[in-house]
Amino acid sequence: MSFSAEIKKRRTFGIISHPDAGKTTLTEKLLLFGGAIQEAGAVKSNKIKKGATSDFMEIERQRGISVATSVLAFRYRDKKINILDTPGHKDFAEDTFRTLTAVDSVIVVIDVAKGVEEQTEKLVSVCRMRNIPMIVFINKLDREGKDAFDLLDEVEQKLGLRVTPLSFPIGMGYDFQGIYNIYEGNIQLFRGASKKKREERSEFRSLEDSELEKQIGGKALQDLRDNLELSGGVYPEFDRDAYLKGELQPVFFGSALNNFGVQELLDCFVDIAPDPRPKQAEERLVLPTEEQMSGFVFKIHANMDPKHRDRLAFVKIVSGTFQRNTPYLHVRLGKNLKFSSPNAFFAEKKEIVDTSFPGDIVGLHDTGNFKIGDTLTQGEILHYKGIPSFSPEHFRYINNADPMKAKQLAKGIDQLMDEGVAQLFTLELNGRKVIGTVGALQYEVIQYRLEHEYGAKCTYENFPVHKACWVDPDDPENPEYKEFIRVKQKYLARDKQGQLVFLADSAFSLQMTRDKYPSVKLHFTSEFA
Structure with a gap:
């Protein structure tokens, strides 16, 4: 097969959402429909014995959340699909932001009852900034939730998207009976299928089929016709070019836990999602x-x-x-x-x-x-942009709780910091080590992984810091810069790459420092030109 044909076969995408919207469960079902696994697990390990394939770290299985991006690949309809299942929890957002630099498109998962939530807004704003093509999947239709049109309005208003539904639910919650696939023009009826296995379902090709009315009832059929007519009048027709430019977002409805609406999503995704992008x-x-x-x-x-x-x-x-x-x-x-x-x-x-x-x-x-x-x-000097370290929001001293394991602790901290789980700062004044994180839950993950993966134990002490700022002097020989170094010595540290960092103890102190030393630039990310 030619090189260009191999490229056209690739689909690399990320799945993003607020925690508990069903992101990892959807990943499992995509693998199931792709034939990559025979039985899907659930994230909440107390419900179903088999854990989720993409949550492979022990702490993920215990807490029922994803704390690291996992990479999964499978083949479907002659395409090679690469999925990056990202953490939804805001404490691990930095891992997700970095992952979004490696995807060509994104599926956004939204809970039918909760609608658009805070973390979804943040992640979608990053995708919009980069014009990443997005498909929206509204999940958990078998539960009571918001009206389909209310949800579509919320997605447009809160996320700033321009949507077009490519499937539409027949009923919702207890009345949920199936899905009309607008993209392919067929109807799949829901019969409370097994949560684990892939089941065959009743399929109808036309709204005029007399058997369809017998199955779902006259009222449900009439409601569906009315909804489709209204949807066709309100929302634009699907245009693949607009989708690829990030200007139009198709919406699918379904229930990932019950395998419903997932195959429709996957079939359409394979057709419309972009090949690898420049x-x-x-x-x-x-x-x-x-x-x-x-x-x-x-x-x-x-x-x-x-x-x-x-x-x-x-x-x-x-x-x-x-x-x-x-x-x-x-x-x-x-x-x-x-x-x-x-x-x-x-x-x-x-x-x-x-x-x-x-x-x-x-x-x-x-x-x-x-x-x-x-x-x-292969020899060219290239630097890909957009993977900085961000200024952490929480800071703590890290102490060794077992003097016999100092070597293991040092190795563990070194390797975990390289992962980008958190950032390590070494104080210039006394060499004490400070860990900075985006969210407090990361300290628990670090402590757990140090003990279970490296055999080292640590404790933390609070360290009152407002912001970490990377220091960028106009001229290191400038007397103003030298005075800054002398006066602020106890607030200075080095990051893991040896860059100088100013740890400001308050917003006031940061502003005063900027006013007093204008030639010393302070940055909130580690990437600056």
Whole structure:
């Protein structure tokens, strides 16, 4: 098969939502319909014994939430589908923001009862900023929830989207009877199918079928006809070009837990979703069809297999073909590296691949060479944009609770910080280590993983900091900069890359510092030109 045909077969997308909207359950059902698994699990492990495939970390199984992006791949209708299931919890939003740099399109999951929630708004605003094509999936139709038109209005108003429904529910909650697939013009009736297995369902090709009225009743059929007529009058027709430009968002309805509406979503997604898209580097726009290989690291995960203490760098291939045992230039380090066992993923299961194409996600075994945002090329100097570290919102000293395990603790902190789980700051004054996170729940995850993956124990102490700002002096020899360093010494630290950081203890102190030392620029992200 030709190189361009291989690219056209790829579909790489992320699934985003507020926590508990059913994102990970939808991922499971997509895998089920794709034939990648025989039985789907549920995220809430107390309900169904089998845990979710994409929640493979022990803490995820216990808490019933996703705390790290997982990568899954399967084949469906001659297409290679790469799914990135992201954490919904706001404390892990940074992982999700980074993952959105590696996807070509997105599915947004919304709970029918709760509607549009805060975290969904934040994530969708990032997608809109980058013009990422989005499909909306309104989930949990078997539960009592908001009216379909009210939900469509809410999606338009709160998320600033322009929607067009490509499926429409017949009833809702206890009255839910099925879905009319506007995209393909057929009707699937819901019969309370098993939550785990894939079931056959009654299908009708026309609203005029006399058997359909017998099955759902005259009133439900008339309501459906009225709703479809109203929908056709209010919402624009589906236009794939507008969808690909991020100007129009198709909406599907369903119940992921009951396998309903998922196949309609998957079939349409395979038809309309974009092939791998070009990506902007600082130097130029890189096209997927270029022969020279390039890719970037958007995630690092330590201990995917705790028995082997392995550390994997997740690389999104942007252009060319990635070949096993071929040397590639690590742009930041300026040296060539060769990879003997690049992995493709199915949650925590991995298989070695010889060749990967644009759109694919490859896992590279890493001994400490990579950090998030690094670029691999066949020799060209490229830097892909948009993967900064953000200023954390919570800060705590980290202390060793077991002096016999100092080495394990140091190694554990080092590797977890490389993953981007949190940020490590070392105080200039006394060398004490401070961990900064976006959300407080991350401290619990770090403590749990240090103990269970590295055999090290830690405790925390509060450290009153308002904001971490990366320091960017106009001129390091400037007397004003030297005075800043002398006066603010006890508030200065270094991040893991050795960049100088100012830890402001209050908004007032930060503003006073900016007024007093105008030549010293302070940034809230670690990427600045």
